Amino acid sequence: xxxxxxxxxxxxxxxxxxxxxxxxxxxxxxxxxxxxxxxxxxxxxxxxxxxxxxxxxxxxxxxxxxxxxxxxxxxxxxxxxxxxxxxxxxxxxxxxxxxxxxxxxxxxxxxxxxxxxxxxxxxxxxxxxxxxxxxxxxxxxxxxxxxxxxxxxxxxxxxxxxxxxxxxxxxxxxxxxxxxxxxxxxxxxxxxxxxxxxxxxxxxxxxxxxxxxxxxxxxxxxxxxxxxxxxxxxxxxxxxxxxxxxxxxxxxxxxxxxxxxxxxxxxxxxxxxxxxxxxxxxxxxxxxxxxxxxxxxxxxxxxxxxxxxxxxxxxxxxxxxxxxxxxxxxxxxxxxxxxxxxxxxxxx
Numbered sequence: 001x002x003x004x005x006x007x008x009x010x011x012x013x014x015x016x017x018x019x020x021x022x023x024x025x026x027x028x029x030x031x032x033x034x035x036x037x038x039x040x041x042x043x044x045x046x047x048x049x050x051x052x053x054x055x056x057x058x059x060x061x062x063x064x065x066x067x068x069x070x071x072x073x074x075x076x077x078x079x080x081x082x083x084x085x086x087x088x089x090x091x092x093x094x095x096x097x098x099x100x101x102x103x104x105x106x107x108x109x110x111x112x113x114x115x116x117x118x119x120x121x122x123x124x125x126x127x128x129x130x131x132x133x134x135x136x137x138x139x140x141x142x143x144x145x146x147x148x149x150x151x152x153x154x155x156x157x158x159x160x161x162x163x164x165x166x167x168x169x170x171x172x173x174x175x176x177x178x179x180x181x182x183x184x185x186x187x188x189x190x191x192x193x194x195x196x197x198x199x200x201x202x203x204x205x206x207x208x209x210x211x212x213x214x215x216x217x218x219x220x221x222x223x224x225x226x227x228x229x230x231x232x233x234x235x236x237x238x239x240x241x242x243x244x245x246x247x248x249x250x251x252x253x254x255x256x257x258x259x260x261x262x263x264x265x266x267x268x269x270x271x272x273x274x275x276x277x278x279x280x281x282x283x284x285x286x287x288x289x290x291x292x293x294x295x296x297x298x299x300x301x302x303x304x305x306x307x308x309x310x311x312x313x314x315x316x317x318x319x320x321x322x323x324x325x326x327x328x329x330x331x332x333x334x335x336x337x338x339x340x341x342x343x344x345x346x347x348x
Contacts, residue, residue: 011036011077011119013064013110014084016044018173019125021051022205023081023212028054038062038073039084064106071113080122081212082110085144088175089129089137093258096136103140108147115151115160123215124148125208126166126224128201128264131309135259145224149286152221163219165211166226168201168264168312172332177234181241182336190250191242196235199263199312202323203229204330214281222286226266231312232323240323244333246342262313269307282310 010027012020015037024035038060039045045059062069064084074080085103086092092099107124114122126145129138144164151162172178181191203211211227219225232240238251267275267282276283308314318326327333337343 006031007033008078009034010079011073012081013038015039016048019083023209064109065101067109070109074113074117078120080114080119082124089135090258092137099136099140104143107144111151119160121161121216123212124164126164128168128266131265149222161219161221163215163223165215167203167208170208171204172330185245185247190252191238192252192254193234193238194256198234199231201229201231201312224284226282230316230318232318236320240320244324263311265309265311267310269309272307
């Protein structure tokens with residue numbers, strides 16, 4: 001199955017963020033009829049309008065917390081990328097109900113409005129922090145996944161296919177650690193890390209868009225897709241940035257931030273027990289058992305013991321030179337290197 005965007009209308013919620021910029025730029029290279037950007041920040045919308053001057057790009061000021069603004073934005077839309085979220089772990093710790101209002105209630109509004117307006121497919125973007133969550137951000141995103149999956153459980157004949165994707169750290173996304181490190185180097189500062197032994201999955205913005213498109217092409221009701229990924233320690237990531245920029249900066253340990261984990265998991269062993277291995281991806285099908293639990297009371301699932309969590313501590317871990325090669329695939333890093341007068345890898 002393939003998804004054709006020719007002549008289609010597409011909505012991106014939270015579309016002025018890093019993901020929205022990337023997916024909009026990619027879709028504008030195709031014969032789409034219209035791309036709608038729903039967000040509440042009109043300044044970012046104006047900046048995006050200047051960066052991507054295309055009449056097919058339309059901007060809707062609104063908030064996923066408000067059903068009416070979501071319903072208006074989804075009218076006559078074929079596909080929805082739901083990227084709107086509160087993503088910063090510390091701020092969600094201080095204001096957990098704000099995370100609930102955006103990540104949970106807002107996602108319910110997107111699902112309801114999409115179904116009401118006959119959207120063909122809705123993909124909700126989640127995070128590895130939703131797996132065994134220990135912070136408000138992860139807990140709210142885990143509930144977002146449940147909201148998405150419950151749509152199919154409660155509406156088996158629904159016209160709108162609702163699925164989720166889950167991924168780890170998106171390199172050079174807004175508020176992520178790589179631009180922070182580069183900014184510290186440019187300011188002549190040492191690099192600050194919370195715990196050098198932490199591991200994180202690494203994914204480019206382009207790969208995150210590929211994952212969402214894969215979900216559009218292959219999703220069945222309630223599916224959750226994961227792209228297999230490599231990981232690295234935060235210490236090695238910092239050293240790779242220092243090496244690339246030929247800096248003498250040191251790595252300073254400042255201590256763990258609010259509700260950080262030493263490692264992250266993209267899938268639990270319970271999920272993997274019912275997952276399909278699709279090569280570069282896992283498809284985790286929804287648990288579609290009904291509420292008649294007596295059918296399952298005497299016999300459990302013995303296969304779960306055969307699986308281990310898909311955790312950043314356990315997957316292939318990149319060495320410093322491999323991280324450098326990965327960083328050089330990012331256009332933003334190459335721009336920063338050029339601005340610093342540092343040659344690319346091919347010229348070294």
